[in-house]
Amino acid sequence: MTLPFRLLFIAVLQVVLTSILTYFLVTDEYRDLSSQSVDTLESFLIEQKHRELQNYTLLAVSAMSDAYENSAIDDDEAKAQVTEIIHAMTYSGNDGYFFVYDGEGNGVVHPKEPYRVGQNWWELEGENGDKTIQILIENAKAGGGFHRYPWRKPSADEMSEKMGYSVYLEKWNWMIGTGVYLDDVNSQLNKLQREIDQHINKTKQIILVVAMSSIFVIFLLGLILNLSQKKKTDQKISELGLKIINMQEEERRHISRELHDGIVQVLVSIKYSLEATGLWLKKAKVDKPQPLDHAQSNLQDAISEIRRISHHLHPRILDELGLSAAMDALATEFSEQTGITVNVTKPAVRKLVQNSISTTLYRVVQESLINVQKHARASEVNIEMTIKDKWLTLTIKDNGQGFDADNNSKGDDYGIGLRNLAERVEYHLGEFSVHSSQAGTQVTARIPKTSYANTLPVKEGPAE
């Protein structure tokens, strides 16, 4: 019992540990991979945005290049013309537009937030403290550059992260820039992150399912193992029980024989010696002394007593005359003691079965009769032994009250006796059954012919 349990425990522990380890390894690896792919995607998308911005800016610059190239430094007409062009240029719906600030941070063009024009935004700060306009101008002066900063998104009318690109028009001391909002990039990245998280979750579930089913299988196997082991143990116990019964029966037979054929015979011989002494004294015309009489009668008592014990241990009639005669004797004895009528029907042949089987069947009759006497309140018992269709069938049927309903308290010893009998009959490959109703109890024991026929002795005559 303890070994399978420990094995089971170890197996389950192993599965649990493996699952946990696998889970952490897999998710860790996954997170690594996912953060790599998110980074890759982000840099790809940003790269794309960069190119986009550069292209738009190039477009804007070339759109105004006619006016700008041919203008002087303070050519207000050209500036107004360019302002108009830039003001009108939009792309990507509402959110793509161009803006212009001069080198000091004064707003020059801003199609979406006109209030910025004509005012100075040099000190304008983003959330992280960056001076947005200053950086844009710096980038522009450096020959074009990118900067990420928070800005109001026109289409959504709320703050959003924006990537700005700016170039510098040296002649006019203007910074021209444009930008795209990064929320679609972020949403793409978030989506990817979500997908990855879902994937990890799914993996987690798969591992959980695999682990649970493994544990279930282990438990099932353990249960089966346990059951089969229990069955084996039970079988061993019952075999042992039978062995004990057989040994006990053999021992009883042996002791009974020793008593009856040994000690009793010695006592009988002593009895005859004493008688011979008496006869000798009589012949010598001497009166028989009283102690001799006592010895003779005491000896007689001793003989009777030992014979009684011997018979109780094992009925010799079973060995000498066979089962039918032994059943007859048992029935007669039982009727005498209890007043219950016992009818015995048996086949005309004798000594068909070997000793162990006939002893078993004898004990079946004996135990059944004891039960009848104790519990049945019957007036008649029918014992029938038949040989038919390759089966030897023995039934003991009484007309009593049955035993299942009223005799619960006595049911235990009743049951054990019957179970022992069943095992002993089954040991000879036979069948044993008990049917009890209010009309009486019937005990049936059947032994297949194959269990005894091949051991049949054919007795030889004197000439052989």
Next chain:
Amino acid sequence: MSQTQTEQPTRLLLVDDHPMVQGGLSACLSFYDDIEIVGMTHDGKDALEKALALKPDVILMDISMPSMNGIDATEIITDSLQDTKVLIFSMHDSPEFVTSSIQAGASGYILKDTTSEEVYYAVKAVAKGQTHFSSSIAKMLIDKPARDTSQKLTTREQLILTHVAQGKSSKEIARILNISFRTVEAHRRNMKSKLNIESLAELICYAVDHGLVEK
């Protein structure tokens, strides 16, 4: 047949498993002049040989013995020796033993715990062709008569049935068992009547059904 005390002594064969009982009993019987113990043996098979060789008037036969029990030996002896009487001398007091002995052809049944005097009278009575039973046995047979054993085959009959079922003729069986043809025929008639069977075929069927012979 009749013998008196002045005539020839009764020739007696003692068959008993236990030499001490034999010793004690023969010591007692030696006080009677009209009984001559012609032989003693301890087992059934040896008893058969001694009986055939000595042809005693009476055999005092124990039941429980190794190799062959006294009842089976009695049946064989009474089959072969018409003039030899068998007196069962046993410790067993169940009526089944008594009726089985009578069926086997015994002329009497006395218990080992009777006095040697009764043994003497029983031997003499049996020798005269009478039957004799210990008084306790006789009383028991009246009080609780043995259950019906008249339908049961004897060991000898069962053996002959086995031979018949194996296809042997009465002549062959007589030769095998060293008994007369007429005895075998008598056994066969007896068996048929006990089993309530008419034909040989039915007899063989019965033997096969009951596992006396392998099909």
